[in-house]
Amino acid sequence: DRPADLLFFTTLGCHLCEQAEQMLGSVAHSQRAELAVDVIDIADDAALVETYGIRIPVFKRVCDDVELGWPFGEEQLVHFLAGAVDVYKAGETT
Template sequence: MSTLGCHLCDVAAEILIHHMDPARFVVDVVDIAEDDALMEKYAVRIPVLVDEVSGRELGWPFDQAQLGEFIAGLPADMGE
């Protein structure tokens, strides 16, 4: 979850770019400004990673170690 002009989202994107395997995972950037329900839920929490399968969330702030733990907890067939 993100929105235009979110500098923390840019920082989170850099962490994702450097630490997620693009051959295994697809990251869709969802702009919360385009959906009132998402805006209400995430406006003060972005950036937030959301696993569409399990619903698990990883909210900011997170680092590469926390991202690794989040990825390790994803269902085994994610991205395969």
């Protein structure tokens, strides 16, 4: 297993989070991107609830700590993910 490319801050019962997760799957598939995603339930941590409670769903790139919070569309997500994929590909050894 390789380290996560992306963190996904979410919680149970978050309808927008479900939409964002489906969008991520669709975009990753269409871009042929293989991303390792760690799903983080903010309900388990008071500090995360404070930080992300009203902003979820939020994706965070591990490579540079850049965040993409709701609302966002597929085009924004494609551009956001491109940064994570480029960093991963740059680190690959052939």
